[in-house]
Amino acid sequence: MTAPTIGDVRRARPDALGHLATRVGGHAARLRAAASARATSGPGDTWTGPASSAAGGRHTELMVTARTVADGLDRCAAAIRAAGEQVADAQRTLDQAERAARAGGTHLLDSGALASTGSVLPGSPDTAVVVARLAERARADYGAALFTLRARLTAASGRYAVSPPAQSRAPHWSSASWSPWWSQASPTSISPPPDSPIAASAWFAGLSDIERDEVIRSHPEWVGPRDGLPAWARDRANRLVLESVAQRLMAELAARRDEPTDADQPWRDVLRPQLRSRRVIELIAALDGLRAIKEVLATDDGRRRQLLSLDATGGTLTAAVTSGDLDGAGHVAVFVPGFQADVAGDLASYSRGVEAAADLADRLSRAHGDGRPVVGVTWLGYAAPTVLEVVVPGRSVAGWGPATAGSPALGSLLAGLDAAGRAAHPQQPPRLVLWGHSYGSLVTGLALRDATVPVAAAVVFGSPGMGVDTVAQLRLPPGQLYVEEALDDVVAATSRFAADPGLWREATQLSVAQQDLPDGSVGRVAHGHEEYLTAGSTSQWNLAAVAAGTTDLVRRRAPCPPWSPLSQQPPPSCERPMRLG
Amino acid sequence: MYLSVCPESLDQVAASLAARVPELPSPAQVVGDLEAIGACLPAFVNHAPAPSSVAGGGRPSGEPWGRSLRDLAAAWEAHSGALGTSAQSYREVDAGPLR
Numbered sequence: 001m002t003a004p005t006i007g008d009v010r011r012a013r014p015d016a017l018g019h020l021a022t023r024v025g026g027h028a029a030r031l032r033a034a035a036s037a038r039a040t041s042g043p044g045d046t047w048t049g050p051a052s053s054a055a056g057g058r059h060t061e062l063m064v065t066a067r068t069v070a071d072g073l074d075r076c077a078a079a080i081r082a083a084g085e086q087v088a089d090a091q092r093t094l095d096q097a098e099r100a101a102r103a104g105g106t107h108l109l110d111s112g113a114l115a116s117t118g119s120v121l122p123g124s125p126d127t128a129v130v131v132a133r134l135a136e137r138a139r140a141d142y143g144a145a146l147f148t149l150r151a152r153l154t155a156a157s158g159r160y161a162v163s164p165p166a167q168s169r170a171p172h173w174s175s176a177s178w179s180p181w182w183s184q185a186s187p188t189s190i191s192p193p194p195d196s197p198i199a200a201s202a203w204f205a206g207l208s209d210i211e212r213d214e215v216i217r218s219h220p221e222w223v224g225p226r227d228g229l230p231a232w233a234r235d236r237a238n239r240l241v242l243e244s245v246a247q248r249l250m251a252e253l254a255a256r257r258d259e260p261t262d263a264d265q266p267w268r269d270v271l272r273p274q275l276r277s278r279r280v281i282e283l284i285a286a287l288d289g290l291r292a293i294k295e296v297l298a299t300d301d302g303r304r305r306q307l308l309s310l311d312a313t314g315g316t317l318t319a320a321v322t323s324g325d326l327d328g329a330g331h332v333a334v335f336v337p338g339f340q341a342d343v344a345g346d347l348a349s350y351s352r353g354v355e356a357a358a359d360l361a362d363r364l365s366r367a368h369g370d371g372r373p374v375v376g377v378t379w380l381g382y383a384a385p386t387v388l389e390v391v392v393p394g395r396s397v398a399g400w401g402p403a404t405a406g407s408p409a410l411g412s413l414l415a416g417l418d419a420a421g422r423a424a425h426p427q428q429p430p431r432l433v434l435w436g437h438s439y440g441s442l443v444t445g446l447a448l449r450d451a452t453v454p455v456a457a458a459v460v461f462g463s464p465g466m467g468v469d470t471v472a473q474l475r476l477p478p479g480q481l482y483v484e485e486a487l488d489d490v491v492a493a494t495s496r497f498a499a500d501p502g503l504w505r506e507a508t509q510l511s512v513a514q515q516d517l518p519d520g521s522v523g524r525v526a527h528g529h530e531e532y533l534t535a536g537s538t539s540q541w542n543l544a545a546v547a548a549g550t551t552d553l554v555r556r557r558a559p560c561p562p563w564s565p566l567s568q569q570p571p572p573s574c575e576r577p578m579r580l581g
Numbered sequence: 582m583y584l585s586v587c588p589e590s591l592d593q594v595a596a597s598l599a600a601r602v603p604e605l606p607s608p609a610q611v612v613g614d615l616e617a618i619g620a621c622l623p624a625f626v627n628h629a630p631a632p633s634s635v636a637g638g639g640r641p642s643g644e645p646w647g648r649s650l651r652d653l654a655a656a657w658e659a660h661s662g663a664l665g666t667s668a669q670s671y672r673e674v675d676a677g678p679l680r
Contacts, residue, residue: 087622
């Protein structure tokens with residue numbers, strides 16, 4: 001088993017796939033015509049009685065079998081045609097890479113390596129990075145097309161390549177009792193979705209509408225947490241899970257209410273009267289969190305929020321809520337919060353901030369961008385470090401533990417958004433943007449470093465570091481890391497986790513000061529560590545502009561000229577964030 | 582004729598079904614078309630991971646569809662033949678001692 005190469009992408013023949021799709025669709029049409037009622041009417045009304053009924057039943061079985069197989073072949077044809085379009089897209093991306101390589105005096109080998117043509121001077125390292133990124137994108141898209149096609153063909157053959165049921169042993173139509181086999185069909189025959197977001201997306205695409213409805217109702221625990229499935233389906237499933245989880249946790253809390261405090265509880269000796277066992281504390285927090293989710297979802301303001309994820313299986317309740325219809329989004333901004341963020345205490349306020357910023361981004365997209373809708377995701381999908389865990393090894397906000405543990409979940413979310421977005425909008429999948437705040441910027445950095453899908457841009461604000469030493473390690477398009485830092489933000493001043501993003505020249509440093517904004521308003525200044533999402537602030541404007549892809553509208557941080565307090569000149573008008581250490 | 586059944590009508594249905602069998606898609610053509618995907622998509626055969634029912638042992642196969650179509654054609658012919666047999670049985674009854 002090998003991954004596809006650049007040479008494979010080159011040699012693929014999407015036009016031939018189109019012809020194959022037409023042929024397979026033709027087989028389906030021929031089968032359907034042969035089984036049409038006009039072509040094969042049954043024995044008719046001149047023959048009645050049990051034998052006639054049995055013969056009619058058999059006739060119906062064969063016709064239904066034929067139509068089922070025809071439906072399956074149609075699905076194969078659609079999958080092949082879609083794969084052809086995806087492969088053509090991948091080849092267009094590869095064509096861009098090859099043009100960039102030629103312009104830089106190089107050419108792209110089948111292996112993906114760059115070689116000098118010798119005719120002109122070799123290209124710059126920047127050109128090589130661009131070529132490599134485009135080539136990798138083409139290769140990844142091609143691989144995704146292969147994977148999706150195989151998954152869709154698998155689903156179709158497993159469900160539609162059926163044979164007629166065995167015929168009655170009776171030589172003639174002596175038995176009146178026949179039972180159509182399709183009446184025995186049950187959703188229990190559907191297997192759970194695979195873990196991979198791409199495969200899960202293909203799994204869902206292979207289900208009929210009736211099967212989708214049934215699997216959501218029968219197995220919401222399969223659908224709700226599965227990255228790669230459409231948000232509408234996950235939302236429906238998670239709302240069902242929410243009710244059942246609340247009942248289960250309340251029952252467990254009732255059974256454990258009087259448990260003693262754990263011996264290793266942090267601050268046990270200091271806070272003994274306030275503390276219960278760790279599990280009881282988790283249960284109370286989880287139930288408070290479930291209540292907060294229900295309140296956010298029930299907000300009666302006409303907004304179509306979706307409960308994208310909900311997980312109460314670990315010690316910490318995690319959840320993600322959208323600001324609108326994620327399946328229709330052209331731009332998706334995922335907010336990653338930091339220290340002390342939890343569902344019970346923060347979902348409502350963070351959701352309000354994300355919704356306001358996403359709404360502003362949506363207006364910018366319509367007025368100045370590509371016009372596609374912008375939707376925000378308030379992602380409380382990892383166990384953020386808490387104040388009670390400051391001294392707990394592996395859980396302290398001063399360490400990497402919570403971010404290392406949480407970033408894979410963010411990576412999976414991104415892969416799922418990409419897979420579901422490509423399924424819904426194959427011609428123009430949604431553009432993914434990350435907003436990382438505080439410790440959440442470390443989670444953001446690690447997720448970007450390990451991302452398997454392209455992320456268009458990221459904004460980090462109040463960042464103590466992203467866990468990498470260079471912007472290039474984040475694998476974003478050039479210039480698409482944006483940094484906001486309030487002048488008096490002590491957290492951002494620490495650069496605790498690797499390099500300080502506020503000092504990166506390759507990043508776009510944004511203003512959080514009072515600024516005249518392009519819409520004629522005046523953006524307010526953001527102070528401290530918690531005002532970046534404040535409505536009407538320059539910071540919020542910048543977050544929205546990046547999310548909408550209208551990055552020409554951002555307000556940049558003015559560079560500070562050299563200045564000394566001894567110069568007796570007034571300090572220059574610029575933003576100079578503080579630095580500690 | 583004492584029976585309400587007209588054997589000729591059963592013969593007609595049987596003949597109609599039999600005439601349709603050659604119009605069913607050829608299993609070999611369907612399998613061939615599905616297996617030709619690999620020739621258009623390099624690495625399709627070996628690309629990991631290989632779903633089992635389409636790609637036994639990592640090789641894409643249209644065989645489930647071929648088997649399905651062969652079974653369908655065989656059942657279709659058998660059904661046509663059974664209708665013809667029934668028509669003949671009714672004729673024998675009609676021509677028997679009761680007359």
